[in-house]
Amino acid sequence: ASQLLIQQPLTCLSAFCLKDTGTKGRFSSPVLDVTEKQLIIERNQTLQLNCRGRWELQWVLPSGVPKVYHGTQIEETRCGKKNNQYCSRLMLSPALAQHTGSYRCRYRQKHRKQASVYVYITDSQRPFVKVQSEIPDVVYMKEGELLVFPCRVTNPDANVSLIKYPFHRIAPDYKNIIWNSRQGFTIRSPTFFYIGLFSCETIVNGVKYSNRFLTHRPVNKILDVYLNSTGLVHTLQGQMLALNCTVTAEWNARVSISWTYPQKANGSATIIRRISRSRTNMLFYSVLTINRLSKADRGLYKCHVTSGPSKRETNTTVIVYDQPFIQLKHRDGPVVQASAGQKSFRLTPKLKAFPAPEVIWLKDGMVAAEQCSRYHVDRFSLVILDVAEEDAGIYTILTGIQQYGLFQNLTLTLVVNVKPQIGEKTVSSRQPGTVQRGSRQALHCTSHGVPPPQIQWLWHRCPPKGFPLRL
Ligand SMILES: *[C@@H]1O[C@H](CO)[C@@H](O)[C@H](O)[C@H]1NC(C)=O
Ligand SMILES: *[C@@H]1O[C@H](CO)[C@@H](O)[C@H](O)[C@H]1NC(C)=O
Ligand SMILES: *[C@@H]1O[C@H](CO)[C@@H](O)[C@H](O)[C@H]1NC(C)=O
Ligand SMILES: *[C@@H]1O[C@H](CO)[C@@H](O)[C@H](O)[C@H]1NC(C)=O
Ligand SMILES: *[C@@H]1O[C@H](CO)[C@@H](O)[C@H](O)[C@H]1NC(C)=O
Numbered sequence: 421a422s423q424l425l426i427q428q429p430l431t432c433l434s435a436f437c438l439k440d441t442g443t444k445g446r447f448s449s450p451v452l453d454v455t456e457k458q459l460i461i462e463r464n465q466t467l468q469l470n471c472r473g474r475w476e477l478q479w480v481l482p483s484g485v486p487k488v489y490h491g492t493q494i495e496e497t498r499c500g501k502k503n504n505q506y507c508s509r510l511m512l513s514p515a516l517a518q519h520t521g522s523y524r525c526r527y528r529q530k531h532r533k534q535a536s537v538y539v540y541i542t543d544s545q546r547p548f549v550k551v552q553s554e555i556p557d558v559v560y561m562k563e564g565e566l567l568v569f570p571c572r573v574t575n576p577d578a579n580v581s582l583i584k585y586p587f588h589r590i591a592p593d594y595k596n597i598i599w600n601s602r603q604g605f606t607i608r609s610p611t612f613f614y615i616g617l618f619s620c621e622t623i624v625n626g627v628k629y630s631n632r633f634l635t636h637r638p639v640n641k642i643l644d645v646y647l648n649s650t651g652l653v654h655t656l657q658g659q660m661l662a663l664n665c666t667v668t669a670e671w672n673a674r675v676s677i678s679w680t681y682p683q684k685a686n687g688s689a690t691i692i693r694r695i696s697r698s699r700t701n702m703l704f705y706s707v708l709t710i711n712r713l714s715k716a717d718r719g720l721y722k723c724h725v726t727s728g729p730s731k732r733e734t735n736t737t738v739i740v741y742d743q744p745f746i747q748l749k750h751r752d753g754p755v756v757q758a759s760a761g762q763k764s765f766r767l768t769p770k771l772k773a774f775p776a777p778e779v780i781w782l783k784d785g786m787v788a789a790e791q792c793s794r795y796h797v798d799r800f801s802l803v804i805l806d807v808a809e810e811d812a813g814i815y816t817i818l819t820g821i822q823q824y825g826l827f828q829n830l831t832l833t834l835v836v837n838v839k840p841q842i843g844e845k846t847v848s849s850r851q852p853g854t855v856q857r858g859s860r861q862a863l864h865c866t867s868h869g870v871p872p873p874q875i876q877w878l879w880h881r882c883p884p885k886g887f888p889l890r891l
């Protein structure tokens with residue numbers, strides 16, 4: 421009962437044949453004998469397509485046509501006035517619903533030069549091109565991409581509905597929801613609503629047919645990884661270490677957190693995991709605990725986070741001290757020097773300690789900060805603002821870690837240098853007076869400075885009359 425639908429001899433009068441002029445520039449692409457963009461034939465009919473071109477031709481058939489199919493026949497001939505063209509005839513018999521799709525004829529050497537026609541092969545018992553097994557097909561949703569339910573149909577006029585299980589019917593609006601018989605349903609901007617089980621449904625002769633799809637949205641966006649102490653962690657042998665790695669990820673994400681740490685091989689740490697979800701995010705915690713630290717536990721601790729292809733990590737370095745300690749030493753010897761008028765001066769001995777000690781600065785046996793508002797303690801240094809001569813003295817730093825009974829003191833001497841100044845200069849200079857020859861005269865010079873200045877007298881010949889005296 422096979423029937424020929426398109427039976428066009430190669431010597432015809434259609435546009436296909438009119439192109440057969442043999443002149444240069446014609447057939448830059450192959451030409452099909454059908455001018456319509458689509459054909460509709462019934463099941464069991466024969467599909468015949470003719471293609472003509474300047475070079476050797478090749479057919480590309482829909483994926484539903486098996487590569488090796490007894491019903492496919494291709495005849496290739498030379499044609500045209502001077503026999504300088506190539507003709508190819510494709511015959512598919514019987515045509516079946518699953519053969520619905522785009523049929524393309526192209527140049528063997530130039531694939532981009534092609535002609536195509538979309539062929540629907542209607543079958544009232546097979547409205548969907550694909551017949552589904554029991555299991556719904558999985559459709560992956562990706563952020564920023566279209567979502568397509570690929571329920572192509574064998575009849576361009578089929579009335580297909582999209583249903584979200586159990587009974588939400590979604591009508592195409594041709595803005596966000598688009599129906600296309602060659603593609604199925606396309607959702608331009610899929611939202612969370614489109615996560616779940618869907619089906620394309622059509623009723624033919626009172627029989628319901630459906631194609632079901634399960635949408636899956638692989639979520640693996642890690643938003644943030646936070647270790648509650650980054651940088652250096654200073655700690656003592658025998659103490660407990662707890663590090664909390666917190667991962668914020670997109671809702672529905674699956675995240676795995678692992679640690680690398682110095683004593684991992686010994687399994688010295690216990691790791692506790694927790695998951696909590698907020699309205700918008702997922703929070704994953706992994707808390708690594710080492711109950712009694714040993715020296716071997718010092719080193720790098722890394723929290724590795726993976727979610728699908730996404731990876732993140734964060735780290736901290738742990739320093740384990742044997743015991744609490746204070747090391748206090750002079751930085752530049754026991755005597756330091758500053759100059760009067762200096763904007764600020766910092767007394768900083770070398771201090772290493774763990775845990776952090778308390779620090780008190782004394783000046784000449786009294787708490788420095790209480791003596792003068794220009795003194796303040798910055799971390800463990802004493803800062804003196806607007807250095808003055810009176811700041812010279814004996815300074816003592818008292819350090820202590822009360823809880824371990826550790827105390828250390830260090831004393832240093834501050835010398836404040838003062839530029840020499842001549843007291844008489846501040847008194848208004850007198851005009852040179854006249855004194856009696858042979859009389860005794862005492863000239864005074866008072867000077868102050870730190871260290872004490874040396875005084876030297878110089879004598880200048882009297883300037884000629886009329887000139888002021890220069891000192
Ligand atoms: C197509 O052919 C098959 C097998 O010969 C037959 O069972 C079927 O009814 C035919 N279908 C149509 C629509 O003619
Ligand atoms: C689809 O629905 C329209 C309007 O209800 C109807 O005219 C048409 O025949 C239907 N198509 C098919 C293939 O049933
Ligand atoms: C980090 O988190 C753990 C567990 O919550 C806690 O025991 C530890 O004190 C925290 N560390 C810091 C430096 O906050
Ligand atoms: C880990 O830290 C987070 C905050 O960063 C906190 O909410 C959570 O309770 C901590 N986990 C544990 C076990 O302490
Ligand atoms: C850990 O293992 C190393 C060698 O594998 C061993 O020398 C060390 O003593 C172990 N430490 C603990 C705390 O078990």
Ligand SMILES: *[C@@H]1O[C@H](CO)[C@@H](O)[C@H](O)[C@H]1NC(C)=O
Nearest residue numbers: 650651720722733734735736
């Ligand atoms: C530790 O983390 C810092 C920044 O968080 C990074 O610059 C550094 O390379 C990391 N160190 C290692 C050894 O991974």
Ligand SMILES: *[C@@H]1O[C@H](CO)[C@@H](O)[C@H](O)[C@H]1NC(C)=O
Nearest residue numbers: 816817818819827828829830
């Ligand atoms: C440090 O100084 C304080 C106060 O002057 C004194 O009581 C203490 O004994 C000193 N400690 C040491 C270790 O020198």
